Amino acid sequence: MSLSEITGRMAKAAANAGRSVDDLKLIAVSKVQPNERVAAVLDEGHRTFGENKVQEAAGKWPAFRETYGDINLHLIGPLQTNKARQAMQLAQAIHTLDRPKLATTLARLSDELGSCPDLFIQVNTGEEPQKSGVLPAEADAFVAEVRALDLPLVGLMCIPPVNEEPSLHFALLAKIAERNGLAGLSMGMSGDFERAIALGATHIRVGSAIFGERDYG
Template sequence: MSLSEVTARMAKAADQAGRSMDDLSLIAVSKVQPNERVASVLDEGHRIFGENKVQEAAAKWPMFRETYENIELHLIGPLQTNKARQAMHLAQAIHTVDRLKLATTIARLAQELGSCPDLFVQVNTGEEPQKSGILPTEADEFIAEVRELDLPLVGLMCIPPVDEEPSLHFALLAKIAARNGLQGLSMGMSGDFERAIALGATHIRVGSAIFGERDYG
């Protein structure tokens, strides 16, 4: 697949759901991708990218920003508290707020820096012990705690279990967001983004379908 094919499939899914492409952000997940592949997507005009690790983002994006304007970087991997400051300098959005200690650290840094990226709370919709995220039964309380910190909370994020129908998890995330008055839904990846769009996704995270398979070698 390619960037143009993903965009075309997004547009079709949005049309079928009675939605506008203006309500959708395509995050090109560039983790572990060679710089030349990232540069080729930048050359096509795309400007919204996602990284899992702060260290990799720091090694890559300041350099690209010297050449390309208006890059919007989203951090979509687990964030260690001691990397929060660096993350806030690099990113325009953090999708993985998953514990109160991290939220309070971000709040303290936001006061110090005078700015804060958009934030998403990660919900562990599959209640998988190995995965980060707030449990669905604890999400309402945690969302309230984040809001009390006066942080720019814009939505929720999930990563469904690989062996379950993702639509069930997208629907659950949308339900939690709706009852908490949150508009942002970061959900849907290369294999299921059309189903995510049908269920209200605002941010979809697509890597291999845009860049090709990752080389972890």
């Protein structure tokens, strides 16, 4: 598949849902991708990318920014508190705010640095013990806690369980966001982004369908 095929499918899914494709942001997930594949997507004009690890992002994106100018970088993997400063200096958005300690660290660093990336709270919609994210029952309280710290909270994020219908999880995330007045919904990946768009996604995260299969060797 290609970037143009993905954007075409996005436009069709948006039209089917009575939405504008302009309200959607495609995050090209470039984790573990060779630099030449990333450069090829940059050469096509795409500028919004997602990385899982701060260390990998730090080794990749400063040089690309020198060549290609403005790049909108989203951190979509679990964030360790001790990597928060580096994450804030690299990224324009962090999708994995999932605990009070990280929120207070981001607030302190925001005061110190004078800015903060857009933030999404990760919700563990499947209540999976191995997965990061606040539980759905605790999401409202955590939203209030983050807002009390005057952080730029823009939305929620989820990663549905692999063996369950993702639409159920997308609908749950959308319901939590709506009752908390949050417009951003980071949900939907290569295999299910059309369903996510139908249920209100604003940010979809697509990797292998754009770049090809990752090489973990």
